[in-house]
Amino acid sequence: FAYSDCVVDDSRLVVLTALDAAERGAAIRTGARCVRADRDRIWRLAIIHRGHRRIVTSRALANATGAWSVSTAETVLRQPPPRVVARQISQIVVPRLFDVDAVYVFQNHDGRLIFAQPYERDFTLIGTVAHEFKGDPAVVAMPAPDVAYLCRAANRYFRSDIQPVDVVRTVSGANMMLRAAGGERLETVVSLEASRTQAPLLTMCGGDVTTARRRAEQAINRLATFYPMSPRWTAGAPLPGGDFDWNRFDDLVDDVRERWRFLSEAEARRLAGAYGTRLADVLGDASSRAELGRAFGSQLTEAEVRYLMTKEWARFPDDVLWRRTKLGLTLGAAEQEALAAFMAAAARDQSTMPPHEVDGDSPARAVELQAIGG
Numbered sequence: 001f002a003y004s005d006c007v008v009d010d011s012r013l014v015v016l017t018a019l020d021a022a023e024r025g026a027a028i029r030t031g032a033r034c035v036r037a038d039r040d041r042i043w044r045l046a047i048i049h050r051g052h053r054r055i056v057t058s059r060a061l062a063n064a065t066g067a068w069s070v071s072t073a074e075t076v077l078r079q080p081p082p083r084v085v086a087r088q089i090s091q092i093v094v095p096r097l098f099d100v101d102a103v104y105v106f107q108n109h110d111g112r113l114i115f116a117q118p119y120e121r122d123f124t125l126i127g128t129v130a131h132e133f134k135g136d137p138a139v140v141a142m143p144a145p146d147v148a149y150l151c152r153a154a155n156r157y158f159r160s161d162i163q164p165v166d167v168v169r170t171v172s173g174a175n176m177m178l179r180a181a182g183g184e185r186l187e188t189v190v191s192l193e194a195s196r197t198q199a200p201l202l203t204m205c206g207g208d209v210t211t212a213r214r215r216a217e218q219a220i221n222r223l224a225t226f227y228p229m230s231p232r233w234t235a236g237a238p239l240p241g242g243d244f245d246w247n248r249f250d251d252l253v254d255d256v257r258e259r260w261r262f263l264s265e266a267e268a269r270r271l272a273g274a275y276g277t278r279l280a281d282v283l284g285d286a287s288s289r290a291e292l293g294r295a296f297g298s299q300l301t302e303a304e305v306r307y308l309m310t311k312e313w314a315r316f317p318d319d320v321l322w323r324r325t326k327l328g329l330t331l332g333a334a335e336q337e338a339l340a341a342f343m344a345a346a347a348r349d350q351s352t353m354p355p356h357e358v359d360g361d362s363p364a365r366a367v368e369l370q371a372i373g374g
Contacts, residue, residue: 007103007117010209011323012274015312016239017212023240030313037061037076043199060223062202067137067174069205077201082189083178084205086134090142090172091127092150093119093329097158106157114153120326121266123168126150133174142172168329177206188215192222200226241276252276262289267299274325282307296339297331305339309346317343 022028029049036046043058065072073081096118098104103117112129119125129146147170151162178189188207194200202222207215217234244252249272256268260283263271275282282304286292293302300320308314308324317340321328328336 002102005103006210008209009274009326013209013212013239015324016241017216019240019312028313031315034072034076037078039077039198039201041197041199058199059227060200060202062204062219064202064204064219067140067176069176069203073203082176082191082203082205084176085132086137086174086176088131088133088140088172088174089127090129090146090150090170091125092142092147092167093123093125093169093171094154094162094166095124095168096122097124097154097160097162104157106153108153108156112153114150116154116158120329121270123329125171126154126162127171137174140172140174142170175206190215190218190222194226241278243277249273260286262287270299270325271304281311294342296342297327297335300325300327300331300335300339302342305342306346309343315343315347316340 018026018028018030029047032047032049034045034047038044039061043061045056045058045061047054047056063069063072063077067086069084070081073079097116098118101118103115106114106116108114114126115128116124116126127150129142129149131146133140144164147164147167151164151167154162188211189203189205191203192200193203200223202219204215204219213234217232220229221232223229253265253268253272256272256279257263257265259280260268271279271282283292284303286303289295289301292304293306295301296305304325305314305320308320312324314320314324317336318328320339320343321331321336331339
């Protein structure tokens with residue numbers, strides 16, 4: 001049997017949500033660290049941002065720090081932590097196993113469901129193994145037995161024989177689920193604490209990427225009773241670059257190849273998938289590949305790197321290679337070193353500082369909801 005679903009690049013979903021917020025007046029502080037939060041009728045936050053400590057005031061605060069929810073509550077907010085349990089989720093990336101544009105789901109011998117999906121054109125993503133997790137979420141890593149387990153599971157169904165040595169990348173992270181009083185695990189919880197004398201505190205735990213925007217709407221709805229807000233509008237609003245019909249993606253790729261004739265089919269698909277109708281902000285009026293500047297490998301160009309640094313807050317090579325894109329899968333060590341040197345030199349140029357990362361209030365409006373996290 002078959003059913004329809006969607007596949008999303010979770011990192012691009014995050015950065016485009018931030019970009020959409022910035023264009024509506026939010027102040028984005030990538031890499032900032034909230035070290036203390038004092039609560040009265042307003043919140044007073046001590047934030048360290050790029051080596052500088054500053055105080056930010058806020059009428060409400062959201063603790064949406066994911067795997068760091070407990071440590072944030074204990075050390076920053078200085079309050080009892082939410083009743084959560086951490087779960088480690090791991091996947092592997094291997095060379096492409098099949099050519100069809102579909103996601104396969106298999107019943108493994110131990111009852112687990114294992115999926116295999118196309119990943120970044122030339123690879124296959126296989127998952128998932130989940131365990132309870134204890135430790136620092138910043139250094140979570142996939143253990144070797146889990147890698148071998150997924151290889152064996154794939155080998156039960158695919159003709160290609162996959163061994164751990166064939167794995168080009170592992171993907172592993174920690175997720176939090178709330179543990180109810182009876183021990184039951186709840187996938188998503190949004191709670192609000194407020195009183196006449198204390199500013200609201202919103203705590204969000206758990207949840208899947210599928211319902212990310214829905215949970216955000218629920219969070220804002222909880223605050224609507226405290227502050228005047230506009231009617232709900234996000235359900236029908238596309239993120240930046242997504243203002244085209246889902247079934248017109250191939251037409252968008254054709255338009256991209258018509259405008260920038262030097263792009264290959266694979267390049268046009270990757271760029272259209274990442275930037276959508278805003279691709280002109282990346283490539284500009286370039287009429288040749290040379291006009292995009294220096295090349296880092298077969299697809300990454302100076303024009304794209306500069307765009308990611310000035311508009312999407314990329315600061316380090318990993319931001320470009322693994323978060324804003326997944327080109328780290330194809331760039332060699334020498335190309336990655338060249339990218340690092342270029343970004344370090346560009347960062348010294350003040351013109352690369354994102355326009356949204358200026359001190360002080362946004363000219364559009366003050367930001368009343370500050371998120372704390374990594």
